[in-house]
Amino acid sequence: NTVSATRDGKGTKVMIIGGDGYCGWATALHLSARGYSVCILDNLCRREFDMQLGLETLTPIASVHDRVKRWGEVSAQNIHLEIGDLCDWDFFSDAFRNFAPDAVVHFGEQRSAPYSMIDRQRAVFTQHNNVIGTINVLFAIKEFKPDCHLVKLGTMGEYGTPNIDIEEGYLTVTHNGRTDTLPYPKQAGSFYHLSKVHDSHNILFAARAWKIAATDLNQGIVYGVRTEETMADPLLINRYDYDGIFGTALNRFVVQAAVGHPITVYGKGGQTRGFLDIRDTVRCIQIAIDNPAAKGEMRVFNQFTEQFSVRDIADLVKRLGAPMGLNAEIIQIPNPRVEAEEHYYNAKHAKLEELGLQPHLLGDSMIDSLLEFAIRYKDRVRMELIKPAVDWRKTPVTSGTAKAAVKAD
Amino acid sequence: NTVSATRDGKGTKVMIIGGDGYCGWATALHLSARGYSVCILDNLCRREFDMQLGLETLTPIASVHDRVKRWGEVSAQNIHLEIGDLCDWDFFSDAFRNFAPDAVVHFGEQRSAPYSMIDRQRAVFTQHNNVIGTINVLFAIKEFKPDCHLVKLGTMGEYGTPNIDIEEGYLTVTHNGRTDTLPYPKQAGSFYHLSKVHDSHNILFAARAWKIAATDLNQGIVYGVRTEETMADPLLINRYDYDGIFGTALNRFVVQAAVGHPITVYGKGGQTRGFLDIRDTVRCIQIAIDNPAAKGEMRVFNQFTEQFSVRDIADLVKRLGAPMGLNAEIIQIPNPRVEAEEHYYNAKHAKLEELGLQPHLLGDSMIDSLLEFAIRYKDRVRMELIKPAVDWRKTPVTSGTAKAAVKAD
Numbered sequence: 001n002t003v004s005a006t007r008d009g010k011g012t013k014v015m016i017i018g019g020d021g022y023c024g025w026a027t028a029l030h031l032s033a034r035g036y037s038v039c040i041l042d043n044l045c046r047r048e049f050d051m052q053l054g055l056e057t058l059t060p061i062a063s064v065h066d067r068v069k070r071w072g073e074v075s076a077q078n079i080h081l082e083i084g085d086l087c088d089w090d091f092f093s094d095a096f097r098n099f100a101p102d103a104v105v106h107f108g109e110q111r112s113a114p115y116s117m118i119d120r121q122r123a124v125f126t127q128h129n130n131v132i133g134t135i136n137v138l139f140a141i142k143e144f145k146p147d148c149h150l151v152k153l154g155t156m157g158e159y160g161t162p163n164i165d166i167e168e169g170y171l172t173v174t175h176n177g178r179t180d181t182l183p184y185p186k187q188a189g190s191f192y193h194l195s196k197v198h199d200s201h202n203i204l205f206a207a208r209a210w211k212i213a214a215t216d217l218n219q220g221i222v223y224g225v226r227t228e229e230t231m232a233d234p235l236l237i238n239r240y241d242y243d244g245i246f247g248t249a250l251n252r253f254v255v256q257a258a259v260g261h262p263i264t265v266y267g268k269g270g271q272t273r274g275f276l277d278i279r280d281t282v283r284c285i286q287i288a289i290d291n292p293a294a295k296g297e298m299r300v301f302n303q304f305t306e307q308f309s310v311r312d313i314a315d316l317v318k319r320l321g322a323p324m325g326l327n328a329e330i331i332q333i334p335n336p337r338v339e340a341e342e343h344y345y346n347a348k349h350a351k352l353e354e355l356g357l358q359p360h361l362l363g364d365s366m367i368d369s370l371l372e373f374a375i376r377y378k379d380r381v382r383m384e385l386i387k388p389a390v391d392w393r394k395t396p397v398t399s400g401t402a403k404a405a406v407k408a409d
Numbered sequence: 410n411t412v413s414a415t416r417d418g419k420g421t422k423v424m425i426i427g428g429d430g431y432c433g434w435a436t437a438l439h440l441s442a443r444g445y446s447v448c449i450l451d452n453l454c455r456r457e458f459d460m461q462l463g464l465e466t467l468t469p470i471a472s473v474h475d476r477v478k479r480w481g482e483v484s485a486q487n488i489h490l491e492i493g494d495l496c497d498w499d500f501f502s503d504a505f506r507n508f509a510p511d512a513v514v515h516f517g518e519q520r521s522a523p524y525s526m527i528d529r530q531r532a533v534f535t536q537h538n539n540v541i542g543t544i545n546v547l548f549a550i551k552e553f554k555p556d557c558h559l560v561k562l563g564t565m566g567e568y569g570t571p572n573i574d575i576e577e578g579y580l581t582v583t584h585n586g587r588t589d590t591l592p593y594p595k596q597a598g599s600f601y602h603l604s605k606v607h608d609s610h611n612i613l614f615a616a617r618a619w620k621i622a623a624t625d626l627n628q629g630i631v632y633g634v635r636t637e638e639t640m641a642d643p644l645l646i647n648r649y650d651y652d653g654i655f656g657t658a659l660n661r662f663v664v665q666a667a668v669g670h671p672i673t674v675y676g677k678g679g680q681t682r683g684f685l686d687i688r689d690t691v692r693c694i695q696i697a698i699d700n701p702a703a704k705g706e707m708r709v710f711n712q713f714t715e716q717f718s719v720r721d722i723a724d725l726v727k728r729l730g731a732p733m734g735l736n737a738e739i740i741q742i743p744n745p746r747v748e749a750e751e752h753y754y755n756a757k758h759a760k761l762e763e764l765g766l767q768p769h770l771l772g773d774s775m776i777d778s779l780l781e782f783a784i785r786y787k788d789r790v791r792m793e794l795i796k797p798a799v800d801w802r803k804t805p806v807t808s809g810t811a812k813a814a815v816k817a818d
């Protein structure tokens with residue numbers, strides 16, 4: 001048993017939908033190591049997207065079966081594995097009833113904005129997969145385990161970039177002399193981000209109508225690949241996406257620096273977003289589970305620790321990469337997205353810290369959780385995957401653009 | 410040619426998705442009579458719901474083929490008919506490209522809140538059908554006719570019942586010393602109403618990203634069955650739903666009064682909503698088409714003319730029914746929905762009137778457009794369809810509740 005941790009989970013049964021993914025895998029092991037009884041449910045569509053688009057994680061990840069098996073050997077903890085589609089009600093309802101979770105952590109969605117903008121078919125897939133999947137989770141809880149706490153991953157991208165402060169889920173408005181607290185207005189910037197907005201509205205309704213306890217975590221952009229448990233054995237290593245479709249800004253910049261590719265800032269680079277370390281993601285989930293929402297409440301936490309502009313991040317990668325021998329150049333490329341490139345941004349994120357989150361800071365994590373991995377695995381980098389592959393203004397109705405990710409130009 | 414009207418439509422090509430439905434049929438004829446070139450696209454799923462659930466319109470409606478044929482004879486105007494599913498891209502994109510509309514009026518959704526709450530399968534159907542259908546419309550416009558104006562039917566139910574005034578689509582908020590105009594916060598009360606919220610978010614994104622011109626009409630509850638064109642011939646008569654699933658409050662109360670059934674107010678009856686006459690619906694659509702939104706703009710109009718509480722309406726039916734020999738009793742029944750029964754409600758609806766809408770008022774329409782029909786067709790009323798059939802708190806995961814509408818108790 002090479003993994004050490006307190007056992008404060010005390011057998012709490014947690015179903016992790018999307019548990020083979022980037023956040024889900026790290027969270028599954030984090031919770032399993034701490035005494036929670038974990039079931040991973042995943043249809044492996046994320047691995048299928050990689051196959052279809054010719055993408056590959058930087059880190060060599062094991063199959064889900066090998067991962068789970070190895071984790072059993074390393075930790076002496078059993079993770080229950082259910083392979084199937086959340087949108088398939090027969091499969092999902094059986095799995096849910098059999099495991100009868102105390103909490104469901106729902107990561108299981110198509111989560112790439114560029115993927116959702118490749119073509120009409122993938123826009124439709126993304127909204128169907130995400131919206132219907134979440135409806136199924138709500139019905140399962142209502143019908144089979146009304147006390148089960150739903151911990152749902154949303155995104156900070158739901159808010160867009162309003163010209164006022166971003167609050168955590170709700171906004172108190174005084175208008176024509178009357179006051180109410182209302183869901184914070186949403187202005188999402190891709191079919192993916194929109195699917196999360198739809199989920200949030202559906203969950204709010206179900207929480208109120210069916211007295212479900214729900215936590216909606218509006219997560220910022222996650223970076224890094226190191227968590228204690230995923231580092232415990234090579235077969236447990238987490239995925240690290242650096243391509244133009246699934247790679248998020250920071251992860252991509254670091255890989256670009258590692259291989260001597262210019263750091264590609266989209267447009268002016270004033271786009272400001274919330275970020276967090278994957279080690280904080282797993283803690284946030286644990287905190288949400290340990291401090292459940294009330295029945296009938298959809299509680300919203302903004303799950304990120306620091307906000308940066310894309311330019312800030314590029315500069316940081318360049319500065320911290322230099323002592324490690326990297327000589328990164330920063331270039332601006334035409335922005336393939338439709339988004340404000342200079343804007344006000346001030347998003348609140350106090351609630352998870354009030355519940356005990358102790359943030360890792362990017363300045364510290366850059367070296368050990370990012371640059372170190374990018375340099376270690378840089379021979380695996382496929383240069384053709386680095387550029388942006390999807391243009392928001394073009395999104396065609398014809399499919400056959402699967403080659404977008406690897407096209408030659 | 411028995412239909413007289415000005416020909417101010419001047420051949421403007423309008424595709425009416427859902428043109429076999431209640432609002433769509435009246436609108437198609439209204440526009441056709443006025444010189445617009447009309448294509449109806451409908452998959453007839455509304456008629457299929459009636460068959461499956463054992464429901465029936467009060468008025469005897471002709472088949473869509475007979476309707477359209479008869480209209481050609483009566484008006485000497487040809488309506489182009491496309492039978493098929495908006496969610497079927499091959500079918501829809503062909504029909505759209507062939508007709509190449511200047512405006513698309515999109516009524517083609519599953520539009521009953523109770524239907525969407527019958528069971529899990531119908532909740533999923535409603536959100537899939539409505540959300541994916543609207544995505545298809547957006548892609549068709551973007552790809553094949555970027556200047557086509559989208560006129561999309563939303564609902565006042567998207568707003569819920571906030572404790573502040575309801576504005577037309579957007580709310581100007583001052584918060585911590587900064588100001589922005591943001592999408593009005595949405596709090597929908599059924600999977601159906603939620604599907605409209607999702608549509609609105611998707612349309613706002615597409616309008617901005619793809620420079621589409623869109624008008625989102627947040628329509629109130631439509632009443633009445635009389636429009637000039639649908640009265641021109643028995644084969645043209647419009648549908649009138651009075652059952653517990655598709656019948657809206659006012660239409661149902663009138664039928665109840667006509668057959669001597671007590672008027673069934675859900676709960677306290679303080680639920681206040683916006684209402685409009687079907688004769689105003691058709692005018693609003695014409696006004697929206699004649700005054701298109703700008704490219705890149707999603708313009709929102711609240712499409713209703715008067716607001717009433719359910720109690721107000723029951724009283725009005727009782728009062729105006731009396732001189733026509735109806736002796737209606739008003740009873741309160743347990744509310745099958747989850748909604749506030751006493752609340753603040755003040756919704757703005759100035760924009761369509763600024764563009765020329767001259768409202769019919771319920772006090773005047775009650776007799777000629779409602780009571781008259783209910784009395785004329787009262788022998789067709791099936792008493793077992795009158796009661797509420799769907800309970801919001803129960804919505805099971807199992808299907809086979811199709812009998813909900815006609816169950817004996």
Ligand SMILES: NC(=O)c1ccc[n+]([C@@H]2O[C@H](COP(=O)([O-])OP(=O)(O)OC[C@H]3O[C@@H](n4cnc5c(N)ncnc54)[C@H](O)[C@@H]3O)[C@@H](O)[C@H]2O)c1
Pocket residue numbers: 017018019020021022023024041042043044045046047084085086087106107108109110111129133153154155156219220221222223248
């Ligand atoms: N990674 C980030 O920076 C980030 C930021 C904000 C929010 N999020 C959210 O966190 C969650 C996890 O993100 P991630 O980066 O780990 O994504 P990921 O793609 O690596 O993981 C998602 C997992 O869900 C599975 N999945 C998808 N649809 C499914 C379905 N219908 N049935 C069963 N399994 C299904 C996939 O196979 C995959 O393993 C997502 O909901 C995402 O939107 C992620």
Ligand SMILES: NC(=O)c1ccc[n+]([C@@H]2O[C@H](COP(=O)([O-])OP(=O)(O)OC[C@H]3O[C@@H](n4cnc5c(N)ncnc54)[C@H](O)[C@@H]3O)[C@@H](O)[C@H]2O)c1
Pocket residue numbers: 426427428429430431432433450451452453454455456493494495496515516517518519520538542562563564565628629630631632657
């Ligand atoms: N009737 C009201 O009081 C009211 C109030 C507010 C908003 N609305 C909205 O106005 C619109 C029309 O309402 P209505 O009362 O006429 O409804 P309706 O059900 O009578 O008409 C809708 C029509 O759309 C068709 N349709 C549905 N899905 C389709 C698909 N995938 N492909 C092709 N056709 C499809 C149906 O067959 C039907 O003929 C709806 O969008 C509704 O939400 C209606």
